Amino acid sequence: MVKINSSNEETLFTVTLEPNRSLDWKYSLVFIFIIAITCLSVGFAFYFVGATLILPFAGLEILLVAICVYFVMNQSYQKEVIILSPEKLRIEKGKRKAEQTWEFFRSWSQIRVERPKHPWYPAHILVASKGERIPIGSFLTQEEKNTLVERLREIINQLSS
Structure with missing residues (x-):
C-alpha cells in the first residue's frame, strides 16, 4: 500500500509504504x-x-x-517512510518505529528500477546516492511498484522546479 502526503506548501512530501494486510x-x-x-x-x-x-x-x-x-x-507490520524535501531525501525502515534511517541530498539521489532477468521475478526499486543503494518497497505488488516509481518521479520533478 502506497500513501502519499504533502505539506501545505507542497515542499515536503511523505511517502508511506506498507504491505497489504489480509487480517489484523x-x-x-x-x-x-x-x-x-x-x-x-x-x-x-x-x-x-x-x-x-x-x-x-x-x-x-x-x-x-x-x-x-x-x-x-x-x-506484515513492516513500514517504510520516504520523506522528500527540496534539499533532503530521508528513508526510514522498521516495524513499529524507525529501526534504520538513511539521509541523502535529494539532488544527488536517483530512483532506479532494476528489471528482473526473468518475467517471473519482481522488479526492484532502489534509491541510489553516493555509492549506496537502498531497496524500497520489496513487499509491494508490481502495480504498486509502478505507481510508486511514477509518483516519486512526479514529486522529484515538482521539487526540482
Whole structure:
C-alpha cells in the first residue's frame, strides 16, 4: 500500500509504504482459536476412543499454526517512510518505529528500477546516492511498484522546479 502526503506548501512530501494486510491481530487470534477448537475436538474424540497419542500431536499442530501466524503477522507490520524535501531525501525502515534511517541530498539521489532477468521475478526499486543503494518497497505488488516509481518521479520533478 502506497500513501502519499504533502505539506501545505507542497515542499515536503511523505511517502508511506506498507504491505497489504489480509487480517489484523484480532482476526488472526480468532483464526488460531477456530483451528485450536477443531484440532482439540478431534484430538479428544480420538483420546476417548483409545488413541491417546493423537492429543499431543494436536497440541503441536496448534502450536505450529500459532507460530506461523505470528511470523506472518509480524512481517506484515513492516513500514517504510520516504520523506522528500527540496534539499533532503530521508528513508526510514522498521516495524513499529524507525529501526534504520538513511539521509541523502535529494539532488544527488536517483530512483532506479532494476528489471528482473526473468518475467517471473519482481522488479526492484532502489534509491541510489553516493555509492549506496537502498531497496524500497520489496513487499509491494508490481502495480504498486509502478505507481510508486511514477509518483516519486512526479514529486522529484515538482521539487526540482
